[in-house]
Amino acid sequence: MSANAEIARLLDETAAMMEVLGENRFRVAALQRASRVISGLGVDLAQIAQDREALLAIDGVGDKIADKIQEYVRTGRIAEHDEYAQRIPSGVLDLLGVPGLGPKTVGLLWREKNITTLAGLKRALEDGSILDLPRMGKRSAERIARALAFTESSGSRTPIGVAMPIAESIVVRLEASARGATAVYAGSLRRGRDTVGDVDILACATDADAVSRAFREAPEVAEVLAAGATKSSVRLRAGDTGRLIQADLRVVERRALGAAMLYFTGSKDHNVALRERARARGLTLNEYGLFPDDGGPTPPQVRGVTPVAAKTEAAIYSKLGLAHIPPELREDRGEIAAAEAGALPDLIEPDHISAELHAHTTASDGSLSIEALAREAQRRGFHTVAVTDHSKSQTVANGLDEARLREHIASIRAVNERMRGVTVLAGAEVDIHADGSLDYDDDTLALLDIVVASPHWALTQKPADATRRLLRAIEHPLVDIVGHPTGRLIGKREGLSPDIAELCAAAAEHGTALEINAHWMRLDLRDTHVRAAVEAGAPIAINCDVHSERDFDNLRYGVMTARRGWLPADRCVNAWSARRLRAWLGRRR
Numbered sequence: 001m002s003a004n005a006e007i008a009r010l011l012d013e014t015a016a017m018m019e020v021l022g023e024n025r026f027r028v029a030a031l032q033r034a035s036r037v038i039s040g041l042g043v044d045l046a047q048i049a050q051d052r053e054a055l056l057a058i059d060g061v062g063d064k065i066a067d068k069i070q071e072y073v074r075t076g077r078i079a080e081h082d083e084y085a086q087r088i089p090s091g092v093l094d095l096l097g098v099p100g101l102g103p104k105t106v107g108l109l110w111r112e113k114n115i116t117t118l119a120g121l122k123r124a125l126e127d128g129s130i131l132d133l134p135r136m137g138k139r140s141a142e143r144i145a146r147a148l149a150f151t152e153s154s155g156s157r158t159p160i161g162v163a164m165p166i167a168e169s170i171v172v173r174l175e176a177s178a179r180g181a182t183a184v185y186a187g188s189l190r191r192g193r194d195t196v197g198d199v200d201i202l203a204c205a206t207d208a209d210a211v212s213r214a215f216r217e218a219p220e221v222a223e224v225l226a227a228g229a230t231k232s233s234v235r236l237r238a239g240d241t242g243r244l245i246q247a248d249l250r251v252v253e254r255r256a257l258g259a260a261m262l263y264f265t266g267s268k269d270h271n272v273a274l275r276e277r278a279r280a281r282g283l284t285l286n287e288y289g290l291f292p293d294d295g296g297p298t299p300p301q302v303r304g305v306t307p308v309a310a311k312t313e314a315a316i317y318s319k320l321g322l323a324h325i326p327p328e329l330r331e332d333r334g335e336i337a338a339a340e341a342g343a344l345p346d347l348i349e350p351d352h353i354s355a356e357l358h359a360h361t362t363a364s365d366g367s368l369s370i371e372a373l374a375r376e377a378q379r380r381g382f383h384t385v386a387v388t389d390h391s392k393s394q395t396v397a398n399g400l401d402e403a404r405l406r407e408h409i410a411s412i413r414a415v416n417e418r419m420r421g422v423t424v425l426a427g428a429e430v431d432i433h434a435d436g437s438l439d440y441d442d443d444t445l446a447l448l449d450i451v452v453a454s455p456h457w458a459l460t461q462k463p464a465d466a467t468r469r470l471l472r473a474i475e476h477p478l479v480d481i482v483g484h485p486t487g488r489l490i491g492k493r494e495g496l497s498p499d500i501a502e503l504c505a506a507a508a509e510h511g512t513a514l515e516i517n518a519h520w521m522r523l524d525l526r527d528t529h530v531r532a533a534v535e536a537g538a539p540i541a542i543n544c545d546v547h548s549e550r551d552f553d554n555l556r557y558g559v560m561t562a563r564r565g566w567l568p569a570d571r572c573v574n575a576w577s578a579r580r581l582r583a584w585l586g587r588r589r
Contacts, residue, residue: 003044003045003046003049003072003073004038004039004044004045005039006072007038007045007068007069007072007078008035008036008038008039009035010068010072010078010081011031011032011034011035011038011065011068011078011081012031012032012035013081013085013093014031014078014080014081014084015028015029015031015032015035016093016096016103017081017084017085017087017088017092017093018031018084019103020088020092020096020103020106020107020110021084021087021088021107022103022104022107029395029396030060030062030064030065031065032396033060033365033396033397033398034060034061034065036060036365036547037058037059037060037061037365037367037548038058038060038061038069045069045073046073049069049070049073049074050070052066052070055069055070058367059362059367060367068080088110089110089116090116091116091117091118091120092106092110092116094117094118095109095110095115095116095117095118095121097492098118098121098144098147098148101144101147108133108134108136109121109124109130109133112132112133112134113129113130113132113133115130118148121144121148122148125141125144125145125148128141130144143460147494157195157196157197157491158195158196158197158238158243158245159194159195159490159491159520159521160189160192160193160194160195160196160520160523160557160560161519161520161521161554161557162238162239162243162245162520163189163196163199163238163245164189164520164557165239166199166220166236166238166239166245166247167185167189167199167201167247168185169220170183170185170199170201170215170218170247171183171184171185171201173214173215173218174201174203174205174211174214174215174249176214177205177210177211177213177214178205178206178207178210178211178214179206179207180205180206181203181204181205181207181210181211182203182204182205182254182257183201183202183203183204183211184201184202184203184257184261185199185200185201185202186200186201186202186260186261186264186265186266187199187200187264187265187266188266188267190265190327191265191266191267191327191328191330191331191564192327192328192527192557192560192561192563192564193564194490194520194523194526194527194561195490195491196245197246198245198246198247198248199236199245199246199247199248200247200248200250200264200265201215201247201248201249201250202249202250202251202252202257202260202261202264203215203249203250203251203252204251204252204253204254204257205251208229208230208251209229211249211251212227212228212229212230212232212249212251215232215234215247215249216232216234218234218236220236220237221234221235221236221237222234222235222236222237222244223235223244225246229251230250230251230252231248231249231250231251232248232249233246233247233248233249234246234247235247250264252287254311255310255311256287256288256289256301256307256310256311257311257312258309258310258311258312258313258314258315258316259285259286259287259288259289259290259307259309259310259316260287260288261313262274262313262316263286263287264287265327265330266330267330267331267332269331269332270325270330270331270332270335270336271285272332273332273336274320274336277320277321277322277336278290278293278320279293281320281321283308283319283320284300285316285320286299286301288301288307288310289301289307289308289309289310289316290307290308290309290310290316290319290320291305291307291308292305292308317339321340322336322339322340323339323340323342323344324339325339325344326344326347326563328347328560328563328564329344329347329563329564329566331564333531345534345566345567345568346568346569347562347563347566347567347568347569348542348559348562348563348567348568348569348572348575349559349569350555350556350559352569352572352575353382353542353555353559353572353574353575354381354382354383354384354574354575354576354577354578355382355383355384355385355386355573355574355576355578355581356377356382356384356385356386356543356544356546356552356574357384357385357386357388357425357427357450357452357480357481357541357543357573357574358386358388358429358452358481358483358515358517358541358543358544358545358546359373359377359385359386359387359388359543359544359545359546359547360387360388360389360390360397360429360545360546360547361373361387361389363387363389363398363400363404363408363411364389364390364394364397364398364399364400365390365394365397365398365547366389366546366547366548367547367548368546368547368548368549370387370411370412370415370424371415371418371419373385373387373424373546374415374416374419374422374424375419376549376552377422377552378419378421378422380552382422383421383422383423383577383578384422384423384424384425384578384581385422385423385424385425386424386425386426386427386449386450386452387408387412387424387425387426387427388427388428388429388450388452389408389428389429390428390429390431391405391428391429391430391431391438391439391440392439392440393431393433393439393456393457394431394456399431399439400428402440402444405428405440405444405447406447408426409426409447409448412424412425412426413426423578425449425450425585426447426448426449426450427448427449427450427451427452428440428445428448428451428452429452429453429454429483430445430451430452430453430454430479431453431454431455431456431457432453432454432455432456432469432470432472432473432482433458433469434457434458434461434465434469435469435472436468436469436470436471436472436473437472438453438473438476438479442478445478446478446589448478449585449589450480450481450585451478451479451480451481452480452481452482452483452515452543453473453476453479453481453482453483454482454483454484454485454487454515455469455470455484455485455486455487455496456487459486459487459493459495459496461496463496463497463498463499464499466496466497466498467498467499467502467503469496469498470482470485470496470498470503471502471503471506474503474506474507474510474512475506475510475512477588478588478589479512480512480513480584480585481512481513481514481515481541481543481573482503482507482512482513482514482515483515483517483543483545484515484517484522484524484545485498485503485514485515485524485525485529486498486524486525486526486529487524488522488524488526489521489522490520490521490522490523492521495524500528500529500532500533501532501536504529504532504533504535504536504538505536505538507533507536507538507539508533508536508537508538508539511539511584511587512538512539513538513539513540513541513573514529514533514538514539514540514541515540515541515542515543516530516540516541516542516543516558516561516562516565517543517545517558518542518543518544518545518554518555518556518557518558518559518561519544519545519551519554519557520554520557522545523557523558523561525540525561525565526561527561527564527565528565529565530561530562530564530565530566530567531564531565531566533565534565534566534567534568534571539571539572539573539584540562540567540571540572540573541572541573541574542555542558542559542562542572542574543558543574544558
């Protein structure tokens with residue numbers, strides 16, 4: 001675990017324990033902010049820890065946080081974290097991971113019922129003893145039970161943003177392990193699902209043993225489950241998460257790589273539909289190729305039958321009378337009929353994206369100055385970047401009140417005047433209140449070039465209330481984008497459950513874009529929502545919700561989610577030319 005990740009974790013855990021104990025909320029907020037900033041830093045704190053001025057120059061790092069950073073780099077521990085850990089049972093932190101269980105409730109569970117583990121919470125829910133707690137009614141207990149079930153069902157899957165770097169690292173290592181080796185990842189990861197159950201790797205090499213050994217002996221391997229000449233399985237440490245994820249390797253013949261990729265990419269339903277299509281044409285399809293089906297009891301590849309197609313996926317699809325279907329669409333949701341009819345969409349690609357329209361600076365909870373943000377956007381080839389710092393209700397994120405916002409707008413305009421080759425828009429990420437009203441009045445909103453309206457709290461509303469809330473934002477004449485519309489956090493928070501069809505119809509009518517927040521912990525809108533928006537004719541934004549330089553790298557996850565939702569480039573506002581984007585933003589101003 002890197003020093004940055006470990007320091008951020010310890011600060012965040014300290015803040016959580018302080019919250020449970022009901023201690024000073026301003027100190028809690030300072031620790032949480034420092035944790036967020038540190039987790040997004042590009043510089044290794046271990047390398048600059050002795051330079052106190054450099055530490056203090058980091059936004060969100062004051063004297064006390066600097067002391068803790070230096071203490072950790074010097075000793076490998078933070079004494080304050082250890083002190084709080086002595087006061088609170090370790091399992092209490094797990095309880096805080098249950099959506100909707102706030103620090104006060106967790107503190108009550110611990111002090112009143114001695115519930116300090118997820119198992120203990122489950123027992124208390126099952127036997128009804130949780131109802132003995134003050135202000136704990138039946139409805140609240142049911143809500144906690146649903147949240148606990150959600151947490152347990154999500155725990156076995158790994159977010160794509162954790163799994164993808166692991167898979168890419170394995171691919172690089174395997175290709176370097178033997179001359180001429182080729183490696184690719186497959187499975188739900190290749191299809192761009194927001195979470196994956198395991199990582200599937202395929203490799204071709206003349207020296208299969210060398211590739212297999214490199215796979216099993218990788219430094220991330222925690223346990224070898226199976227070791228064979230062409231098949232191996234291991235459990236890997238998933239980065240800094242403390243999670244283990246299974247990875248499976250198949251070494252295949254190069255002449256059958258396309259068939260193996262098709263088979264191991266899936267989905268299961270897509271593959272079943274392809275096999276049925278093959279049978280209807282007198283063919284049989286498996287992981288070794290597409291073969292003539294003579295009804296023999298022995299598989300054709302064993303008998304040495306020459307495949308009709310095997311080397312590439314495109315060749316197999318072609319022999320089945322289909323256009324090549326991109327991996328993200330392979331979910332048996334109409335893609336085969338569309339491929340047969342030549343009606344597959346021309347899906348958006350990362351290179352189509354030329355604007356970032358949701359980004360934060362040091363004015364709220366980001367780690368980049370306005371100019372640094374603009375220069376990073378320019379370096380990445382964007383023609384436009386919008387500065388959208390938080391509005392006043394987001395006190396924990398240092399949200400801007402009206403007076404600070406006006407000063408901030410002036411600063412943004414000044415940077416825009418100096419920049420060449422990139423336009424810097426003055427915007428805001430404005431909270432959508434529970435009733436659908438916005439955090440700034442209309443006169444304030446009218447000062448901005450772009451408004452991203454987002455829900456950040458009251459995320460357990462009933463579906464009807466959530467729908468009314470978001471509709472009011474979509475219909476507001478000064479809202480351009482509704483950011484992360486459900487507010488979900490993958491595996492941690494379910495978020496709102498509005499009527500997506502109604503929201504998409506309203507967005508199409510009013511020309512308001514619905515955002516795919518590209519951070520791998522959000523991916524909100526999710527793929528099925530994007531598909532609904534595409535079918536309704538609503539515009540879509542793909543934004544990285546930038547807080548630090550590396551957040552721009554999350555773009556690919558947002559694009560994969562968009563592709564799973566059948567989104568073409570023309571329907572994404574971030575892919576428009578500067579002129580078209582300006583015209584869209586100026587339509588109501």
